[in-house]
Structure formats: structure tokens, C-alpha cells
Amino acid sequence: MPGASWICRPCLIRALRPLNRWHTRFQSNAAATSGPISPALLSRARAVAAEHSQLAQKLTNGFDARAAKKLGEITAVVNALKEWEKANESLTELRTLIHDPSTDDELRSLASDDMASSSEHLNQASQALTTSLVPKHPFTNLPCLIEIRPGAGGSEAAIFAGDLLRMYQAYCSRQGLRTALLKYENAEGVPESDSPLSEAVLEVESEGAYGVFRCEAGIHRVQRVPATESKGRTHTSAASVLVLPSFPSGGSAETEDFDDPESDYYVDPKEVRTDIMRARGAGGQHVNTTDSAVRLTHLPTNTVVSIQDTRSQIKNREKAWQLLRSRIAQARREKREEEMVAMRRSVVGVAKMGRGDKVRTYNWGQQRVTDHRSGLTVHDLTDVMEGGHTLEKVMESVRTWLMERDVEALIAGDETDGGK
Incomplete structure (x- = not known):
């Protein structure tokens, strides 16, 4: 690509994103289910995000203490999901650049170099999303x-x-x-x-x-x-x-x-x-x-x-x-x-030490x-x-x-x- 040598790496990769957007969208669903997070947890996170949106809409029509409290409790899940989706999309686009035959060799090299850091970012986002979904123990904040x-x-x-x-x-x-x-x-x-x-x-x-x-x-x-x-x-x-x-x-x-x-x-x-x-x-x-x-x-x-x-x-x-x-x-x-x-042990071997x-x-x-x-x-x-x-x-x-x-x-x- 003419002039590619003097364009900074992030700008260079972003420049090609519109050309590959159709391919990214085609692969996004598959990438979401194959990422380092359980599909069941991802589904739960999206359900929470939908509930968050409904509560936010409800509060625009008038203050409700219970809705406001619930909104505050699930905001962390919504923020973690947004970060995961951003990291997942970024990694998907890098994979698209690498595997697309029409990608310039220099761009493919730059994308390959960024794969490791993007994968680590996705792992961290997955961990943060998983942690945010686990219900807090009711006694956690007590003496x-x-x-x-x-x-x-x-x-x-x-x-x-x-x-x-x-x-x-x-x-x-x-x-x-x-x-x-x-x-x-x-x-x-x-x-x-x-x-x-x-x-x-x-x-x-x-x-x-x-x-x-x-x-x-x-x-x-x-x-x-x-x-x-x-x-x-x-x-x-x-x-x-x-x-x-x-x-x-x-x-x-x-x-x-x-x-x-x-x-x-x-x-x-x-x-x-x-x-x-x-x-x-x-x-x-x-x-x-x-x-x-x-x-x-x-x-x-x-x-x-x-x-x-x-x-x-x-x-x-x-x-x-x-x-x-x-x-x-x-x-x-x-x-x-x-x-x-006892109810869940039939599904997986959930251990609990008392x-x-x-x-x-x-x-x-x-x-x-x-x-x-x-x-x-x-x-x-x-x-x-x-x-x-x-x-x-x-x-x-x-x-x-x-x-x-x-x-x-x-x-x-x-x-x-x-x-x-």
C-alpha cells in the first residue's frame, strides 16, 4: 500500500477496518462463542445489559429508589460487557486482517504483532466480566x-x-x-x-x-x-x-x-x-x-x-x-x-468445602x-x-x-x- 510505511500502526490498522467490516460482522458471532468465556455467562451478561437499559429508561420518567438501587448494582456488569465486546471486536478484526488474502503484507505483519497483546486484553476482559457476574455473598461487607x-x-x-x-x-x-x-x-x-x-x-x-x-x-x-x-x-x-x-x-x-x-x-x-x-x-x-x-x-x-x-x-x-x-x-x-x-451437582461436579x-x-x-x-x-x-x-x-x-x-x-x- 503506497505510503503505508510512514503511517502509525493504530492508524494503519484502523484505516483498513472499513474495508473488512463486512467480514468482521460475519465472524463476530462465532468469535463471541469461541472466546475465553462461557456462552452461558455471556448470555447472562447480555440479559443483565438489557435489564440495565430498561431500568435506565424507567428512571427517565421519574425517580424510583428500588430501580435506582438495582441499576447501581448491575452497572459493573454492563461496563465489563462493553469492555469485553470492545476487546473481542478488536481481536476479531486482527484475525480478519491476518487471514484475508487481500491484506497488505505489512498490515498483516502489524496485525500479527498486535495479536498477543489483544488476546491478553480479551482474557483480562473475560475475567473481569466473569467476576462481575458472580453474585456477591450477602455477608461480604459485614464484620x-x-x-x-x-x-x-x-x-x-x-x-x-x-x-x-x-x-x-x-x-x-x-x-x-x-x-x-x-x-x-x-x-x-x-x-x-x-x-x-x-x-x-x-x-x-x-x-x-x-x-x-x-x-x-x-x-x-x-x-x-x-x-x-x-x-x-x-x-x-x-x-x-x-x-x-x-x-x-x-x-x-x-x-x-x-x-x-x-x-x-x-x-x-x-x-x-x-x-x-x-x-x-x-x-x-x-x-x-x-x-x-x-x-x-x-x-x-x-x-x-x-x-x-x-x-x-x-x-x-x-x-x-x-x-x-x-x-x-x-x-x-x-x-x-x-x-x-445438591441441585447443581447433577450438571457439573461443583465442590464446596464446609x-x-x-x-x-x-x-x-x-x-x-x-x-x-x-x-x-x-x-x-x-x-x-x-x-x-x-x-x-x-x-x-x-x-x-x-x-x-x-x-x-x-x-x-x-x-x-x-x-x-
Whole structure:
């Protein structure tokens, strides 16, 4: 092409686009279905875009709070779809230039050079579009409660449970997350934080904490030589970690009303038995002399919460209600998730690991930490236990794993609905 040598690459390629527009349009549908994104997800994105357009039109005729809220929620999907379509069109046009016999050799060379970057752009746009489509977990933006209990392994398990508690406290400190030790009891039931624990509840008060720590729920296993082991043998012990949403005592703009029977964390006071008793176990001079311990029992589910951390019955009652609501809400959410997984498992093998699954192994001898969901192994156990960057690396790998499972479930649900 005369004069092509002095035209900049983008201008040169754009100059030929009108000549190949008919061919681009002919191939666009095929390229859309063969790109690095599920056709089911692409169909869902376009349905969301259509809904977005309808809502926008509705709002031009008058303000509607519910429509405005919905519009804001799905705008990210629409923007991601536009970016994907732009990247997909650009890559399609480059392929057209390369395979069209009438294309100038220099243009074909320029198009070939741009293929790698355009393909990467499409991959990134596909990932962004997929992520935008996954429904946000309803508890993601809430603070959270981290419950830690020793499992199999006797006193070594109790020591390891304490190690996990300090690991999460250190992590929160490094990340600037506010925490409060809601409950700490040792094997004798005494609320002393410097002894091996039987149960601990750490509240992470910062917004979004549930989304950060959701990946930590499950059985954490430790392999090391206990301090009490005289022959140097490695023992295996375990501790369980449960992550619950933490709801403010009076609700907020981000949560539903506690009085709404349809909400996940609604608890009917008539269904809760309250027992007041004296705190148990050896301790300070006031521990056994006041009726300050509070035990709540949710009768329909037999969920029991007991708090005796302070000498104030009122404060212990507030803590107990907070913990009870969180446990009930989490149980309801898990039940719904299990029902969805069971429904979709017939379509694809959607995996879901719950509180009873072994999720991570900490091997002291090899200084190794392995997460059994993401498959990531790191060899800086010290940094992990100090809540450092290596722990964040492991946690991020699990968040990615959870996202992938959510995408599988989303695709499976679309395919199930499409087959009806």
C-alpha cells in the first residue's frame, strides 16, 4: 500500500477496518462463542445489559429508589460487557486482517504483532466480566466473628488453637483491621487469654472482614513435635475455625431489620431460653460470687451460646445475643448453599468445602503450609504464623478458588435453567 510505511500502526490498522467490516460482522458471532468465556455467562451478561437499559429508561420518567438501587448494582456488569465486546471486536478484526488474502503484507505483519497483546486484553476482559457476574455473598461487607476450637490432639490441639488465634490477631494488626476478643476460655472454663484455650471468639470489627476471612473456615491441621514429647516424635493435631457474620446490635443501613422474620438473622425471642448462672471455674474473687454468666438456647435448632467473660450480666447477655444471631444466620445461609450445590451437582461436579473439611496443613518440620482447596504450598511457616504476607498469599489463593467454584455453580445453574 503506497505510503503505508510512514503511517502509525493504530492508524494503519484502523484505516483498513472499513474495508473488512463486512467480514468482521460475519465472524463476530462465532468469535463471541469461541472466546475465553462461557456462552452461558455471556448470555447472562447480555440479559443483565438489557435489564440495565430498561431500568435506565424507567428512571427517565421519574425517580424510583428500588430501580435506582438495582441499576447501581448491575452497572459493573454492563461496563465489563462493553469492555469485553470492545476487546473481542478488536481481536476479531486482527484475525480478519491476518487471514484475508487481500491484506497488505505489512498490515498483516502489524496485525500479527498486535495479536498477543489483544488476546491478553480479551482474557483480562473475560475475567473481569466473569467476576462481575458472580453474585456477591450477602455477608461480604459485614464484620465477622472467628470461632476457634481445638479438635483431635489433646493439649497440643489446644496450644495450636491458641497459635491460630494469635496468627489472626497478628494478621489483623498488620492489615489495620480492628479486633476485639469476644470470648476466651481454657479447658477449665476460665476466661484467661494466656492459657491453652477450649474456645475463642475473635470479632473483627472492620467492614468487609467477612469477605476477607470467609476463606478460613474449616479444619486446620498441625504436624509438629509437641513440647511435651520426650522422644521427638511428630504428632498430628487439629483445630476448627468457623467464620460467622457479625451483626451490629441494632442493625444498620447495610443490614436488614432484626425484626424482619424474612431476614437471615431474625431470631424470635420467644424461641430462646435464657439461663442465668454463676460463672464456673477457678478465677478472681468475683467469678463465683455473682450470677453474671448467660446461656442462650435457641430451641428450634438447639443452638447454645454461653458467655461469662465479664462480671456484668448485661454485657454478657449482649455478647451472647450477638453470637447467637451470627450462628443462626450462618447456619441458614449454609443450608441454602448446600441445597443449591445438591441441585447443581447433577450438571457439573461443583465442590464446596464446609466447616468439617480439612482445609490446611501446617508442617513445622518442613516449614511448610499447604492449602488443600487451592493446592498452594508455601515454605515460610514462620511468616504465616506471624500473620505476614505469606498468609495473605495463601488466603488470596483460596479466595480465588472460592470464586472459581462460584463461577462453576453459576454456569451450572444457567445450564440447568436452560434445560428446563
